[in-house]
Amino acid sequence: MAVSDPRPDPRPDPRPDPRQEPDRIARELDWNLLRTFVVLAESRSVTEAAQRLSLKQPSLSAALKKLEDRLGRRLIHRSPGHYALTEAGQLLYQAALEIHGSVLRLSTLMRDITDEIRGHVTIAVASHVVCPLFDQVLAEFYRKHPEISLSLDVLSSADAIAEVVAKRASFAICLVREPNPQLEYEQLYREFFGLFCGPYHDLFGRTDLTLSDLAGHNSVSFETDRLHDALKPVTLMRAQAELGQRITGMSSNLEEVTRMIYTGLGIGPLPVHVAARDVADGRLWQVPPYDPLPAIDVYLVWNRKTAKNRAEEMLLAALREAIAATPLEARTYREDVTRPAPRR
Numbered sequence: 001m002a003v004s005d006p007r008p009d010p011r012p013d014p015r016p017d018p019r020q021e022p023d024r025i026a027r028e029l030d031w032n033l034l035r036t037f038v039v040l041a042e043s044r045s046v047t048e049a050a051q052r053l054s055l056k057q058p059s060l061s062a063a064l065k066k067l068e069d070r071l072g073r074r075l076i077h078r079s080p081g082h083y084a085l086t087e088a089g090q091l092l093y094q095a096a097l098e099i100h101g102s103v104l105r106l107s108t109l110m111r112d113i114t115d116e117i118r119g120h121v122t123i124a125v126a127s128h129v130v131c132p133l134f135d136q137v138l139a140e141f142y143r144k145h146p147e148i149s150l151s152l153d154v155l156s157s158a159d160a161i162a163e164v165v166a167k168r169a170s171f172a173i174c175l176v177r178e179p180n181p182q183l184e185y186e187q188l189y190r191e192f193f194g195l196f197c198g199p200y201h202d203l204f205g206r207t208d209l210t211l212s213d214l215a216g217h218n219s220v221s222f223e224t225d226r227l228h229d230a231l232k233p234v235t236l237m238r239a240q241a242e243l244g245q246r247i248t249g250m251s252s253n254l255e256e257v258t259r260m261i262y263t264g265l266g267i268g269p270l271p272v273h274v275a276a277r278d279v280a281d282g283r284l285w286q287v288p289p290y291d292p293l294p295a296i297d298v299y300l301v302w303n304r305k306t307a308k309n310r311a312e313e314m315l316l317a318a319l320r321e322a323i324a325a326t327p328l329e330a331r332t333y334r335e336d337v338t339r340p341a342p343r344r
Contacts, residue, residue, distance in 0.1 A: 033067045034096045040064060040076065041093040045083050101167025101306065118147035119311030124160035125152050126174040128222075128254040129298060130274045131189045133331055134173065137322045141315050148311045156223060156252035157230055164303050170312040171302035171319075175230035186323055188300045189331040191271040192293040193234045195241060196284045200264030204285045211288040215242040218266035220249035222257055233294030234269045240289065243267060258284075271296070273333040293334070 036053065040060070043049035050057045068075050075089035085093060142148065155163065157176070163169035164183060179185055195214070197203050203213060219238055224231045249260035254274065261268040262283055270284075272293065278284040300319055308316070323331070 031099070033063060033070075034092075034099060036060065036063050037067055037075065037092060038096050038100055041085055041089065041096075046078070097166045098305065118145070119309035120149045120151065121170045121312050121315055122151040122153060122163075122168070124155050124163040124169040124172040124174065126157045126160060126172075126298070127154050127252065128191075128271055128274060129173050130191075130271065131173070131298070131331075131333070133189060133322055133326060134319070137315075137318050141318050145311065145314070148315075154253070158224070159252075161301060164301055164306075167303060167306045170306070170308060171300060171316055173298060173300055175224060175296065176299045176301065177224075177230040182303065182305070184302050184304055186300045186320060187328070187331075188298050188319075188323060189333060190295055190297050190328065191273060191332075192295055192334040193231075193237065193269045194272045194275070194290070194293050195237065195267050195287050196261050196270050196275055196279070197267045197287055198262035198264050198284060199282070200262075201267070201285075203267070203287055206285075209287055211241055214267060214287060216244050218246065218248040219243040220257060220260040220266040220268040221247055222254075222269070223250055223252045231269075231296065233296065237269065237289065237294050241267075271333070 036049075039052055040046065040049045043052060046060055046064070047057055050060045053060065064076065071088070071092070073088035073092075074086050075092060077084050077086055138150075142150075153160075153163070153169065155174075157174035160169070160172040160174040161176070161180065161183070164172045165180065173188060176185060199205075203209060203217070206213075221234070221238065222231055243266075247266070249257075249265040249268075251257050251260070254270070257268055258270060258275075258278065260266065261270070262278075267287060272286070275284055275286070279286060300316075300323065302316055
C-alpha cells in the first residue's frame with residue numbers, strides 16, 4: 001500500500017485558478033468595487049480612502065478583500081507603516097482608470113446626440129501655455145459652434161497627461177518628458193526661456209550684466225525644472241549661470257513663479273514671449289544669458305482610446321488642421337524683450 005507524502009508538493013499547480021477565467025471575471029466583477037479600488041490605489045492608507053469615500057474603514061477593508069477574492073490576487077500590501085500596490089494591483093489600477101473614464105463619459109455621449117454641434121470639452125493645460133494659434137482656433141470654433149461649453153483645467157504637465165490617460169480630459173496642451181505609447185502627440189508650438197529678476201533684486205535694471213554676475217544668487221523655478229524632467233534645458237541654463245544650488249521658491253504655476261521673481265525671492269526662468277509685457281511694464285528684468293536661449297516644445301496630447309463627443313472630435317481636428325497648415329516657424333515664439341530704462 002502506497003504511503004502518501006505529508007510534505008507539500010513544491011511544484012506549482014498547472015490547473016488555472018477558476019477565479020481568473022475571463023468570462024467569470026466579466027460576469028461577476030462589480031463596477032462599484034473597481035471604483036472603490038481606484039480611490040484605494042490613489043490614497044496613502046485605507047483610512048484615508050475611507051474618509052474620501054465617506055465610508056467606515058471595516059467596510060472598505062471588506063470591499064478590498066471581496067475584490068481580491070474575486071480576482072484571486074492580492075492587490076495591496078498592507079502592514080504597519082507600509083501601504084503599496086502589488087504588481088497585480090498596479091495592473092488593475094491602470095485598467096480601472098480607463099474603465100472609470102469610459103463610464104463617466106457615457107452620459108455625455110448620450111446627451112450630445114443632436115443635430116446641433118454641442119457638448120462639453122475639457123482641456124488640461126500647463127500654466128505657461130501662451131499660444132496665439134491655440135487662441136485663434138478656440139475663437140473660430142466657438143464662433144461656429146456657440147452651443148459648446150469648455151473647461152480649461154490648469155495643471156502641471158505630468159498631471160495634465162495623467163488626466164488624458166484616465167480619460168478625464170478631452171486632450172492636453174503641455175510639456176512632454178517621455179512619450180506614453182497609449183497617447184498621441186503633435187507639436188503645437190516652440191517657446192524660448194530666459195532668466196529674469198524683479199524690481200526688489202540687486203540686478204534689476206542693470207545693463208552691464210554678464211553671466212558671471214549671476215553666480216551664487218538665489219533662484220526660483222518650475223517643479224519640472226530638473227535634469228530628468230521636461231525643462232531639462234532650463235536646468236542646464238541655470239547651471240551655466242552658476243546660480244545658487246538652493247532653489248528658494250518652486251511652483252508648477254507660471255503666475256506664482258512670476259510672483260516669486262517679482263518679489264525678489266530669486267532669479268527665475270520664464271518664456272520670453274510671456275514675460276515681454278511685464279518687462280515692458282518695468283515689473284521684470286531679463287538677465288544673461290541672452291543668446292542662445294533654451295527652446296522648449298509644447299505638445300497637443302490626446303488619447304486615441306477615449307470615446308469623444310462631437311465637440312471634442314471637431315475641436316481636436318481643428319487644432320490638428322491648424323498645426324498642419326502653419327509652419328513651425330510661425331508657431332515659434334521668441335519675442336525680443338524690450339527693456340525699460342535703467343534705474344538712476
